Amino acid sequence: MTRRGAVLGAALLALVSGCATVPTSSSVVQITQAPPRADSPVGIEPLSPETGATPEEVVRGFLDAAASTVRGHPVAREHLAPEPQGSWSDDAGITVLGADYATVTTDAGTVVVTGELVGTIDQRGGFTVGGQEVYSREFRLEQVGGEWRISDPPDGLLMLEPDFERLYERRDLYFLDPTGQRFVPDPRYLITGEAQPTVLVERLLAGPSAVLAAGVRNELEGAALGSTVVVSAQAVTVDLTGVADATPTRLAGLSAQLVWTLGQLPSVRSVEVRVDGDPLTLDGVPAVQTVDTWTALDPDAAPVDAVGHYLVDGALWTATDAPAPAPGPAGAGAYGLSSAAVATDPSTGELTQMVGVAERDGAVTLLTGPYGGDLMPVLPSGSLTVPTVAPARQEFWVVRDGSTVVRVAGGRPPQAVNAVTLPGLGRATALQLSPDGVRAAVVVEDGERRSLHVGTVVRSDDGPVALRDWREVAPALGQVVDVAWRTSGSLLVLAGDAGEERTVPYLVGVDGWDLSPVPTAGLPSQATQVAAAPERPPLVSAGGTIWEWQVAGGTWVTLVRGQQPQPGTEPFYPG
Numbered sequence: 001m002t003r004r005g006a007v008l009g010a011a012l013l014a015l016v017s018g019c020a021t022v023p024t025s026s027s028v029v030q031i032t033q034a035p036p037r038a039d040s041p042v043g044i045e046p047l048s049p050e051t052g053a054t055p056e057e058v059v060r061g062f063l064d065a066a067a068s069t070v071r072g073h074p075v076a077r078e079h080l081a082p083e084p085q086g087s088w089s090d091d092a093g094i095t096v097l098g099a100d101y102a103t104v105t106t107d108a109g110t111v112v113v114t115g116e117l118v119g120t121i122d123q124r125g126g127f128t129v130g131g132q133e134v135y136s137r138e139f140r141l142e143q144v145g146g147e148w149r150i151s152d153p154p155d156g157l158l159m160l161e162p163d164f165e166r167l168y169e170r171r172d173l174y175f176l177d178p179t180g181q182r183f184v185p186d187p188r189y190l191i192t193g194e195a196q197p198t199v200l201v202e203r204l205l206a207g208p209s210a211v212l213a214a215g216v217r218n219e220l221e222g223a224a225l226g227s228t229v230v231v232s233a234q235a236v237t238v239d240l241t242g243v244a245d246a247t248p249t250r251l252a253g254l255s256a257q258l259v260w261t262l263g264q265l266p267s268v269r270s271v272e273v274r275v276d277g278d279p280l281t282l283d284g285v286p287a288v289q290t291v292d293t294w295t296a297l298d299p300d301a302a303p304v305d306a307v308g309h310y311l312v313d314g315a316l317w318t319a320t321d322a323p324a325p326a327p328g329p330a331g332a333g334a335y336g337l338s339s340a341a342v343a344t345d346p347s348t349g350e351l352t353q354m355v356g357v358a359e360r361d362g363a364v365t366l367l368t369g370p371y372g373g374d375l376m377p378v379l380p381s382g383s384l385t386v387p388t389v390a391p392a393r394q395e396f397w398v399v400r401d402g403s404t405v406v407r408v409a410g411g412r413p414p415q416a417v418n419a420v421t422l423p424g425l426g427r428a429t430a431l432q433l434s435p436d437g438v439r440a441a442v443v444v445e446d447g448e449r450r451s452l453h454v455g456t457v458v459r460s461d462d463g464p465v466a467l468r469d470w471r472e473v474a475p476a477l478g479q480v481v482d483v484a485w486r487t488s489g490s491l492l493v494l495a496g497d498a499g500e501e502r503t504v505p506y507l508v509g510v511d512g513w514d515l516s517p518v519p520t521a522g523l524p525s526q527a528t529q530v531a532a533a534p535e536r537p538p539l540v541s542a543g544g545t546i547w548e549w550q551v552a553g554g555t556w557v558t559l560v561r562g563q564q565p566q567p568g569t570e571p572f573y574p575g
Contacts, residue, residue: 045070048078055141055148056103059111062139062150063101066094067163069193076157081142081149092156094121096164097135111139118161119512121168125188125199126209129512132475167191170513171200172489174260175208175216176253176297178459181346181392182436183260183299184216185489187511197236197268198229200261211469215438215456219246219253226276234269235288236262241276251275252282256294263291299436299488300534303349303574308531308539309342310546310568316340316356319539319546319559323566328372330356335367335375341387342371342574343394351574355387355396355408366398368408379406379414385430389575390437390457397440402427405467419467425453433457433575435488435534439510440467443480452480452493454510473512479503484532484572492518492532494540502526505540522556523547524565533573541569 046065049058058079065076073090080088101115117130137158142151169192172185186208190196205225207218226241238258243251259271270288273280279287286293295301308319309326315333316326325331330340337356345352351371358365364384367375385399395409397417405417405428422428426446433440440455452474458466474480479496481503486492493506497517503526505518520527527540527547538549540556545565547556558565 046075048075049147049149051147053148055109055111055139056105058141058148058150059103059113059139062153063097063113063158063160064163066157066159067167069167069191073157079150080153081144081151084151084153088153089155090157091123093123094157094159094164095135095154096120096130096159096161099160099162101135101160106138109141111141113137113139113158118164121189124203124206124209125171125190127187127189127509127511127513128471129473129475131472164189169196170509171196171264172261173200173204173208174257174299175212175218176257177392177436177438178215178217179392180217180249180253181297183256183297183488184212184436184438185299185510186212186216187489187509187513189513194231196265197231197262200265201225201229201238201258204257204261211471212438212456214458214469217253218257219250220257223254226274231267234267235272236268236270237272237274238262239274239277244276248282251280252285255280255282255285255289256297259289259294260291260297302533302535303344305349305351306344306533306536306574308536308548308571308573309340310531310539310541310566310571311337311340312566312568314338316354317566317568319548319566319571321560323559326372329374330354331372336360337367338364339384339386339570339572341389341396341572343389343396344391344574345394346392353394353396355398357384357387357398366396366408366414368396368411378408385428386570386572388431388433388440390433391435391575392437397431397433399428399431399442402429402445405431407465416464417467418464419455421468421470422455425470426451430482432483432485434485434510435575439488441473441483441485441491442470443483449478450480451475452477452483452491452495454491471512473510474506474508474515475512476515477506481528482530484530484538485534486532486538487534492530492538494527494530503528505530505538518549519554520556521554522550529570531571531573533575536573539571539573541571544569546571 049061062079077085096118098116104112114136117135119129139150140152141148168189171190174183177184208216223240223242226239230237255273262268262271270290272288314336316330318326335358338359340356342351343353354371355368365377366379368378369375381400387396387398397407400406403423405419406414408414426444428442428444430443438457442453453470454473455467456469477495481494484492489510491508497504508515523542525543527542529541531539540547546568550557
């Protein structure tokens with residue numbers, strides 16, 4: 001039985017057990033599993049309730065009717081009694097249930113819907129993953145003209161996961177990191193259709209999600225639409241008001257946000273920004289802009305020299321076509337490193353600084369220095385996580401003794417990061433900063449459970465750096481081993497498979513949507529560490545050797561094709 005089936009079965013057992021306590025003269029409780037659902041194409045609308053439909057059929061029909069692209073969901077309203085037909089709000093968010101839901105008719109005549117809570121979509125399109133709890137909702141019905149109708153529907157849509165996947169698409173809103181050098185994606189989920197350009201602009205103007213807001217810049221704050229968004233052929237025109245006095249820097253930033261957010265739509269190739277009806281003019285920026293106009297802000301741009309690295313018996317190696325020791329003492333094994341990280345110059349992509357963790361006599365020390373040069377000790381500790389890099393800042397982060405986050409930058413003394421809520425999650429065993437530097441993924445150990453959380457990096461001009469607003473993104477994974485950022489909006493996770501007692505890689509969105517296993521074909525044994533970066537093949541260490549993911553073949557291969565695997569551990573990509 002799958003985890004989802006086990007959870008649902010336990011919930012049903014509890015319901016049935018509860019019903020077993022009623023007098024023997026009560027009516028029989030019916031348990032009906034939802035029927036199989038066809039993979040219908042977008043555009044096929046749900047059906048009205050049939051004459052003589054039972055209460056369960058009406059409730060199931062109401063769930064089916066949520067899968068509609070028609071404004072106002074008129075078919076769903078047909079399943080409701082007259083009073084809620086007019087008052088029910090279909091735009092109060094979406095609750096997404098697993099496809100294997102069930103209905104229970106109680107002796108009181110109500111219908112209880114029980115299923116896995118996949119997650120919820122708020123009114124701004126943001127997804128929050130369900131926490132492995134069971135969703136349960138009791139529906140009351142009344143007879144209207146001899147037909148059963150729902151009298152107390154929940155506000156918002158109650159939708160099954162296959163329907164949601166069929167009708168909704170992930171679209172990212174793009175905001176700026178505090179330096180203004182990179183975009184930061186903020187995932188939203190929009191219904192398919194021609195309204196997406198307008199909705200995206202409206203969502204941008206409304207600002208970032210609550211968990212991200214403190215970590216990003218929104219140059220559109222205070223702006224508003226001066227007129228309707230115009231979509232013509234493959235061009236979009238956005239007319240703004242409220243920014244007539246904005247500086248050129250701010251106007252460039254808000255233009256970039258609009259262009260990248262709209263440019264992800266297949267139907268959009270260019271964007272014209274207007275201010276109070278007049279075309280926006282900026283030095284060096286064309287009147288009609290494309291994604292390429294702002295490619296320098298790409299959150300997933302990979303430095304040219306950012307090849308993979310790994311360790312061999314304490315020495316730093318490069319994962320090139322011909323693997324070799326890295327330059328300098330670190331590559332010669334002078335420090336006996338147990339983990340390392342390398343920073344790149346954001347303007348040139350050149351490898352510039354590095355840190356390494358050295359273990360001796362039961363203690364560890366963080367070493368730092370130029371890439372290829374001598375390393376000096378800067379932070380002794382009882383334990384340190386594998387270091388990670390804050391892009392565009394050449395700044396390294398570690399977790400000291402499982403609870404204290406420390407950053408080291410520019411030869412300055414180590415500084416503590418304000419992460420007061422982290423210890424409440426458990427003992428941190430891994431920390432990795434996102435490619436845009438605004439998010440951090442952390443693996444925490446709490447008892448026998450090891451879980452994955454994502455927090456937001458908050459920087460201010462006059463205060464300490466903070467790491468806060470934690471949210472668990474993969475509650476289905478209870479034995480997380482390691483994590484890396486595949487892109488600025490997705491994670492590659494190593495976690496135990498409870499069903500088969502093995503460790504396998506998974507991909508998951510930064511918000512927890514679309515948790516999917518990655519094939520393990522080609523690996524000689526279970527992976528123990530993982531490395532990833534945008535536009536680079538993921539790396540893992542398995543059985544003390546390094547393996548590379550081959551996307552085209554869907555398998556893991558050796559670093560040098562056709563040769564024996566390279567020995568190594570702790571792979572990583574420079575940041």
